[in-house]
Each structure stands twice: as C-alpha cells, then as structure tokens.
Amino acid sequence: MPSSSVSRRRLISSAVVGALGGPGVARALEGGENSKVFVEPERELPMVRDADVIVCGAGPAGVSAAITAARAGAKVRLFEWRGCLGGVWTAGLLGWLIDFDKPGLTAELKRHLTERGLNRGGSESNLCYDPEGMKLLLEELCAEAGVMFQLHTKVSAAFKEGNRLTTIVTESKSGREAWRAPVFIDTTGDGDLGALAGCAFEIGEAEDCPCQPMSLNALLVCKDVGLLGDFVRYNETAEEGKSNSDKKDLFRAEIERAGHFPSYSKPTLWQIRDNLLLVMMNHEYGVKPFDAAAVTAATVRARAELHRIVNGLRALGGGWEGLQIAATAEQIGVRDGRRIRGRYVVSAEDLKTGARHEDGVTRATFAVDIHALSAEHNKKAGYTNRGIKTQPYDIPLRALLARDVEGLMMAGRCISGDFIAHSSYRVTGNAVAMGEAAGVTAAIAAATKRLPHEVDWKEGAAKLAAMRQRG
Template sequence: MEPTENQNRLSALFSLNRRKFIQSTIAGAGAAALPILASDAEAASKTADEFKEPARNVPIKGEFDVVVCGAGPAGVSAAITAARAGAKTQLIEVHGCLGGVWTAGLLTYIFDFDKPGLTKEIKAKLDERNARRNKIADQFVYHPDEMKVLLEEMCIEAGVKFRLLTRVSSAYKDKKQLTTIVTDSKSGREAWKAKVFIDATGDGDVGAQAGNSWEIGHGGDTCPCQPLTLNTLAVVRDPAALKQFISFYTNDGDKKNWHVPAVEAFKKEIARAGITPSYGMPTLFLIRDNLVMIMVNHEYNIKAFDADEITEATVQARAEVYNIVRGLNKLGGPWEGMQIVATPEQIGIRDGRRIHGRYTVTKQDLVVGARHEDAVVRPTFGVDIHAADRKTNEVETIGRGGIKMIPYDIPLRALIAKDVDGLMMAGRCISGDFVAHASYRVTGNAVAMGEAAGAVASIAAKTNKLPNEVAWSDAAQLLTKLGMRA
C-alpha cells in the first residue's frame, strides 16, 4: 500500500521533531542516557578508516572494595574469597554462566586439583551432587552444568554480586592507579569503581586496557602460541562398549595405562574412519551415565585477542568435530548412535596475554624448584606445551620445554601488576614466561591464585593500601582463618 500525502507529511514532521528533540536533549543533562542518531554520530568521524566516538557521560553502576573481571576458576575463587573476608565484591563475566573454561568452555576436568581451600570444597560439593562417575585420585571429571549451578550458589552464599553477559571494554587510571573500568552489555555502557581490581579474564584484557605491559607466546606481542581447542559433549549408547577408548575409564592395574593406551586406541578408530584429527592426542572422557567429552581439535597460531581469528577458528573447529563424530558413527558397532549434544560457548584458549608483574615466573624457576616466602601456590603439573603448528603436532604433540619440572612456588609478586597500581592478576594471565605458563596455567592452580588475590585485595581495600603494600603473611593468615589453608 502506497502512503498517503498526509502520512508522508506526518512522517516528515515526526522525523524533524525527533531530531530536534534529541539534539536539544544532548545539549542538556541527559546526554548519557539517550542514543545518538547514526547521521549525527558519523559526522564526528574525520577519516575514512576510523570512527571518532562522541564523548558521553557513563553512569556509575557502583563503587566496591574489589571488582573481579572474569568468572573463570581464578575469578570465582578470587570473588568468593574476597567476599567471605568481608569485602564488598563485584564479579563481572562475559559469558552467560560462571566458571569460564570449566563451564562455558566445556573443559569438564580439573588438573592440579590436589589443593586445599576452594578446590577441595568444590570437589566435595560436586561429589554430593553425583557430578562425576569415577573418583580416581589423579583425575577429576565433572558435569559442566552441575558446576554452573554450584558456582552460582557459592557466590550468592558468600555475598558476591555478579553480572553475566557483560564485557569490560576499557579501563581508566588516576595517575598510576586503576580506579574505574567501563563495561558494555544489554544495559548499555556502565562504569564500575573499586579500590582494587583483579584481572582474571585469562587473556589479560584489563591489564592491557589499563596500559600495563604484557607479552604472549615466546615474548612480544605475536604468536606462535599454544593452540585453541573446542571441547564437545556427546552421548553414546553404551560407554562400557567403548571403555578401551575412554581415558581413565578405570583405575585398575598400572596407573600408566589409564590414559595413553586409550588415546592411541581412539586415534586409530578415527583413522579407521578415514580422518586425521588436528590434535595428535584425541581423547574421550566419561563424565557420567552415557555423557562423554570429546577433545580432538587444535586451531593453530590464533591470537587470543583477535576476534576475527577466534571466529574463524571456532567455525573450523566445530566443523572438524562434527566431521569426526559423523565418521565414527559410520563405523557402526559401539559408535553407532553417538550424538553431539553441545559445543562450547567459548573455544578453549590456552595461551593469551601474560601481564607483567613485580616478579616473572620463569623456566629456570621450574628447573630449580624455586621457593619464595610469599608463595601463593606450588604447582605440580608438568610443562604441557601443545604443538604450535600442525606439522610439529605430527612429530611432537606435547612438548616439555626441554626440562624436567620440579614443583615450584608462584610468589604473590607475580600476581601484582608492574605498571599499574591497584591491579592484580589471577589465573593464566599472571606474570610468567612461555614455559612456566605451560605448567601453571591449569585450573587447579588458577583457583589457588584466585584465593590469594582475593585475600590480598580484601585486606588492601579495607586498610586503604595498595596490593603490593600488603604482607603475604597477613593474607596467608586470613586464608587460614577462612579455612582455605591448613
């Protein structure tokens, strides 16, 4: 139906009045609360290859003792610890659940989980929920949705305020001290103030935005880096019929036979389907009942902070996983009826930014088994360097950095930013080199680092000190009081 002349006049009048209204309001106090017309915004751009965003006021969502950015294993642990210590704590997470790689990434297992504190507590509570099938000392596999619900309950019980589906987009300092972060979400752009911030984003997003120096890969700002992996959940008809292909299906017999023989057998089955997986050690884990996790994929030389590269990697990875499952189905027998039930919200990233701190954990620390008076955790997980490209993967899928690792200490100083005051790190984005990172990056260590950061941050906030001014002995005493250390 063609518009009438009156309709055209009304439309033109409405457009004119609307533009005048917005322009007059922008000139007044309400500028931050209203959208800017595209034509008005584009007028601010002076060059063809960049856009100058008009200045606007951003509402302050709140002021806190501690703001934790990233709700993965390190972030939830930091937030719970800080809140239990009495700090007013806000946790901000980009995904639609707490847990990070544990949940949104469908990791479904915990390495280096022989730690006291929250790791022990989480394990016990997951067992109460029957969230895993096998209770083997060397292996902890869990149901990711049970983990989601548990972490939400623990944060609520501790008094942690948390916001999902919210991304940190910028950070602002007063002189050298970080005072404010800005986020984007369905609620628009918001500012959050705190006395202490903890970067638990995994990729060091906050540290980089705040202007702290950092590195990735073997140093500098470019790859080669460790590859990305898209873990996948699937159901099978009868896990017992696949037990020879499932790592840690049983703890009978020699411990060395619990994992590698299953990997080799699974790899042969994939080859029998006419497929060579991009990961040289394809693995099946049984979570519970007939639910399994499949890890068969590697995406090489992807920068953790390049959205285009991550998008391409995710699409390629999902296609590969589906292709492998279809191929296994065609083999029939115990593979018949295998179905993918979920791919992750976030492809798994091993190697992102490492924010420079007041100490850098190095390969040499692992060689000598370094000890520190301000040790926050002692990793026991060996160096685990996944091949940086597919050709290397065919020769050496997992490298050990040319060393034999001796359990070593990570000092508090590696969790405190070097260039920005009021900023701490926890998890894989702490200060370390490529080889050391390949050991401490696993999630059991991330939890312990989160606890330490949360304890120090709470003390710093309540005593109006910077994190580097807090004695580790005071934080250790607090963790003992909270039941997180012996």
C-alpha cells in the same frame, strides 16, 4: 583508542542520556565518508561505586577471587561476558581438573562435586566432572558468599588517576556503565583488563605469536558406553592395564580407521555420566585470542572438524553406532593469552630449581605442557615438556601484582610468567589457588586503604588460614 585518563570522558554518579546511545550517536562523523577513524562522541555514563573489589572474568580464577574476597568481608562485583560462571570449566567444556590436590577452595569444590555426584573419578589431583552441574554449584557458592555477579557483561575500558586504576567501563544489554572501586582483579584469562589499563604484556613464545593451540571440546552421546570402555578415561568397564596414553592412541586409531586424522594427535574421551561423553580432539594453531576474526574462523573450522570425525566414527558401527554430538562448547578453549607483566616473572628456571618464595601463594606441581604449535608438530607429538623436569615450585604474590598499574592484580593464566612456566601454572587447580590469594589480598587492601602491593603476604596467608579453619 580511549585514553586511560578519567578527564577524557566524564563519568558521573547518576544515569543520564547516552548509556544506550542517545543524541550523541547521531552527530556527524568528523573527517568525512573516507575517514578510517571514527571519533566516538563524548557522553556521560552512569557511575556505580558499591564495591570494594571488582573482579573481571568469572572463570576458575575469577570465581575463586570473588568468593574469597567476599568471605574476607569485601563487597565484591564480578563481571562475566558469557552466560554462566566458570569460564573454561563450563562455557569451555573442559571436563578435567588438574593440580587439584590443594587446600581451600579446591578441596571445597571437590567435596561438593563428589556429594552431588558430579565427580566422575580420577585421582586426588586430577579428576573428571560434570560441566553443567559445575555451573549451578558456582552460582550457589557466589550467592552464598554475597558476590554481586553479573553475566553477559564485558569490560571495555579502563581509566586511571595518575598511575592508579580507579574506574572501568563495561558493556552489556544495559548499555555502557562505569564502575569504581579501590582494587581490581584481572581474571579474564587473556589479560583484557591489564591491557586496557596500559600494562605491558607478552604473548606466545615470540613476537610472531607461536601461541599454544586453542581447542573446541564437545559433549557426545553414545548408545552404550560399556562398548567404548577401552577408549574412555576412568570408565569402570575399561579393560584393566590400559594407561591413559594407551586409550588416546587407541581412540586416534579408531578416528583414522574412520578416515580422519585429528588436528590434536592425542584425542581424549571422558565419561561425564551414563552415556554422556566429553571429547577433546581439536587443535587450532597460531590464533591470537584477542583477534575476534581469527577466533571466529578457528571456531568455525573446529566445529566442522568435530562433526566430520563424529560422523565418521558413527559410520563405523559397533560401539560407535548412534554416536551424536549433543553440544559443542560455547567458547573455544584458549591455552595461551596475554601474560601481564608483574612485579615478578615466574620462569622456566623456577620450575627447574623448584623455587621457593616467602610470598609464595601456592605450590605448583604440573609438568611443562606445551601442545604442538603447528600441524607439522602435531604429526610428531601432541605435546612436549621440552626435556624439562618440573620440580614443585612456588608462585609468588608478586607475580599477581601488575608492575605498571597500581590497584590492579591478576590471577589465573594471565599472571606474570614466561612461555615455558605458563605452560605449567596455567592449569585450573593453580588458577583457583591464585584466585584465593588475589581475593584475600584485595579484600585486605580495600579494608585498610592500602594498595595491594603494600599488603604483606603473611597477612593474606593468616587471613586465609583463619577463614579455612572456620570452614
């Protein structure tokens, strides 16, 4: 593993041979053919120093952090390894926004989605949206704010001077590049940057990683959505009086009638527009999101299951006649990744008592939502709150500040919290609010030459309020 000390690898300010390989790659492997370790040859990388804030990961938290930091006056770099902004909203085909009744960017996004005809309905806090339209909207908002975003780019190394993160290395078709900034924000979802920088983290409920399951969603096309109204959430043709739970049970019964039992026992259909539907009916259990081979296997299994079930439904005829998969998600949806240890750990007790904090950056209201941790659990219930009644609770800024590394913040599901609390705050309405808080704090820190933990949240809250008032 590379050291996080800058002295291990020279990082210089001009492009040199080695960014895409060069002579260094051809050097002999020390240790011979039987060695199990490859010593990567030292090479010089191009260094870029044009940002005040660098955000790694352009999911809901990342785009929110980047937009907010840029609007607060910072020069912002945003890196995303997929081919679009939005993360689980877009590449993951989530299709559903939860805990979205908040001020700021959540309200702004909701307004834009409605104006563009991309809001398919729901309530003030929970709504269905068009993932493809969301891609364009996020790109436009980032461009308008002046965010310098780069797709197809992944953070691969982190380097510190003392205990302060100062430099990251990315990999892309442009090769390996080094980037330096005063403040960094980890919004990778899985805490990739925090782990690379040497932060302590937790994952799952215990050491053997009984993680929440992953889910691969898909877009479907049908001949007439009106014939499927009783199975589809917020469809205007549905019979009055059927709850969301009723529709899930009815949909599962149809899948069983087709000869299958879904790996997620509470399958859900949404209408995106016209005859375009989105489906969630897959669970992949116990997969670590940073094990590429395991995630690959889970993705292959999931896609095969989706096709089997859709083929079975189509064979039923009636409203299912002509049902087709238009696309499966580019990225399998991950619920449970690394939780980077911060200066505060959001806990189950916070949810039970409705904790309040002077540095509370948002108030979360979503219930404990632990999806079945195994196929056996799935047969009994698709998800559970473990008997915990969530009271509205604050997420403090301290949970967004890395404990072990200075100059590093987190936002989204990789913030500091325990397994139970994470199952509540992980939803994307909270991720947006956390991103805003991290973005404005990072911008203030960079502008005033302070570390993020030296910025009082009163400053950040006042700055956010002024920005929102300006509209």
